[in-house]
Amino acid sequence: MNQAPGEPGKKLMVFKKKETPTPSSETIPGLPWQVLIVDDDEQIHLLTREVLSGFHFEGRPVHLLSAASAQEARQILQNQPDIAVILLDVVMESSHAGLELVRFIREDLHNSLLQILLRTGQAGQFPEETVFEQHDINNFLEKADLTSRRLKTALKAGLRTYRDIRELDQMRRLEQELRQTADIANRAKSNFLNMVSHELRTPLQGTKGPFEEFKSQFHLFSGMKKLANRIESLPDAQQKQLFQADLREVRNEVVEIASQGLQSVEHLLGLIEDILDFARIEAGKLTLILLPCPVDPLVAEVLHIIEPLAAQKGLQIHYAPVTLTVQADSKRFKQILLNLLGNAIKFTSQGFVRLQIEAKEQMAHFTVADSGCGIPADKLELIFHLFEQVDNSVTRQVGGTGLGLPITRELVHKQGGTIRVQSQPGQGSQFTFTLPLVDHHLSDGCTEPLP
Ligand SMILES: Nc1ncnc2c1ncn2[C@@H]1O[C@H](COP(=O)(O)OP(=O)(O)O)[C@@H](O)[C@H]1O
Ligand SMILES: [Mg+2]
Numbered sequence: 001m002n003q004a005p006g007e008p009g010k011k012l013m014v015f016k017k018k019e020t021p022t023p024s025s026e027t028i029p030g031l032p033w034q035v036l037i038v039d040d041d042e043q044i045h046l047l048t049r050e051v052l053s054g055f056h057f058e059g060r061p062v063h064l065l066s067a068a069s070a071q072e073a074r075q076i077l078q079n080q081p082d083i084a085v086i087l088l089d090v091v092m093e094s095s096h097a098g099l100e101l102v103r104f105i106r107e108d109l110h111n112s113l114l115q116i117l118l119r120t121g122q123a124g125q126f127p128e129e130t131v132f133e134q135h136d137i138n139n140f141l142e143k144a145d146l147t148s149r150r151l152k153t154a155l156k157a158g159l160r161t162y163r164d165i166r167e168l169d170q171m172r173r174l175e176q177e178l179r180q181t182a183d184i185a186n187r188a189k190s191n192f193l194n195m196v197s198h199e200l201r202t203p204l205q206g207t208k209g210p211f212e213e214f215k216s217q218f219h220l221f222s223g224m225k226k227l228a229n230r231i232e233s234l235p236d237a238q239q240k241q242l243f244q245a246d247l248r249e250v251r252n253e254v255v256e257i258a259s260q261g262l263q264s265v266e267h268l269l270g271l272i273e274d275i276l277d278f279a280r281i282e283a284g285k286l287t288l289i290l291l292p293c294p295v296d297p298l299v300a301e302v303l304h305i306i307e308p309l310a311a312q313k314g315l316q317i318h319y320a321p322v323t324l325t326v327q328a329d330s331k332r333f334k335q336i337l338l339n340l341l342g343n344a345i346k347f348t349s350q351g352f353v354r355l356q357i358e359a360k361e362q363m364a365h366f367t368v369a370d371s372g373c374g375i376p377a378d379k380l381e382l383i384f385h386l387f388e389q390v391d392n393s394v395t396r397q398v399g400g401t402g403l404g405l406p407i408t409r410e411l412v413h414k415q416g417g418t419i420r421v422q423s424q425p426g427q428g429s430q431f432t433f434t435l436p437l438v439d440h441h442l443s444d445g446c447t448e449p450l451p
Pocket of ligand 2: 339
């Protein structure tokens, strides 16, 4: 192996010397590539340095480091993680010292970027195929075959791969950092929404009480009762009737104002509940308690809440009672129905709103149909995304946040169901969601969760 340097193209370290002037630092953009030569033969170090003097790759020179043994190389590698290529001998202090260094680099240092170019003078002892198969190296060079041109080509290829993998690695790290930053920002947003919503909810809950009292108890207020009694005791029947009519008017006005106030508070509370749900979904903290729930009583509760809204618009909600039981979270099941029926009423000015329920293949299918404004085909998927609304005059008129359907879809999915929509613009929409059915014999009512 220790042949002297000779003619161009000659074998083994017969490195062809090429006179390339060392570029001045002004012509070199960037730092040098770090290349480590590991060999116990001093001649190899000298020859390699000679051949690579003036070597450049992508405008950057190489900085050659030398180790006379695998042991010395370990220390250099530990202190200098930015080495790009290692030109590594196999037989040094032991017959496998080079290959053990390969294992150390990959497994102990976890360095998969470093390009390992194995240079062996004992090719027969270490057949290329076996070495490639058993060791995580990047190139196999036989010293006997190695001209200076081939060494340079191999080094270029090694540096190119190192550059590419490093770039990919940096991109992956950047992406990871960005994702982490986004996660932190997202969590901060969810926490903020959660905190603000809770802070708003408490005082709003507090304002509900007085409005409710005005609405239902006003005639029982002591001042009102006193006034009513005084009027009652008036001797003049005609005067009495007049005052009673005035008193009714005052009462009706107060009840009307209280009703409007109560409606606004309830609307705001509904929005806050939606934002809280949204924050819970975002934080992955929306938990449901799934139990057997008979459908009919829950539908009745929902209709009781929502029928006055339909009546205000002159709409009737058609529903034929069923005797089905689903596996669901009763509160969330009612929320789904309220959202869909609420939308149906909101987006229908005349005609009908219908809730139809049927059992098919272990699932209950709930269809909320209306004869409202409908949804254009290209918006049918979009409306399930956060804050998305169909941009038309009806939506602008009735308002909303675009939170209802995304939350509804999440709730349906969390209960093991699916939801889909069909619609004909101008004619109406049908939203159908499914929930798993429970065997009647196994269920006996909507059980409360065990403590
Ligand atoms: N039954 C329906 N008929 C027509 N459009 C509907 C219906 N249900 C939902 N949409 C459309 O989907 C949008 C999103 O609904 P949703 O998420 O419940 O938000 P919001 O009701 O607050 O606007 C609505 O703004 C409306 O454009
Ligand atoms: Mg809605």
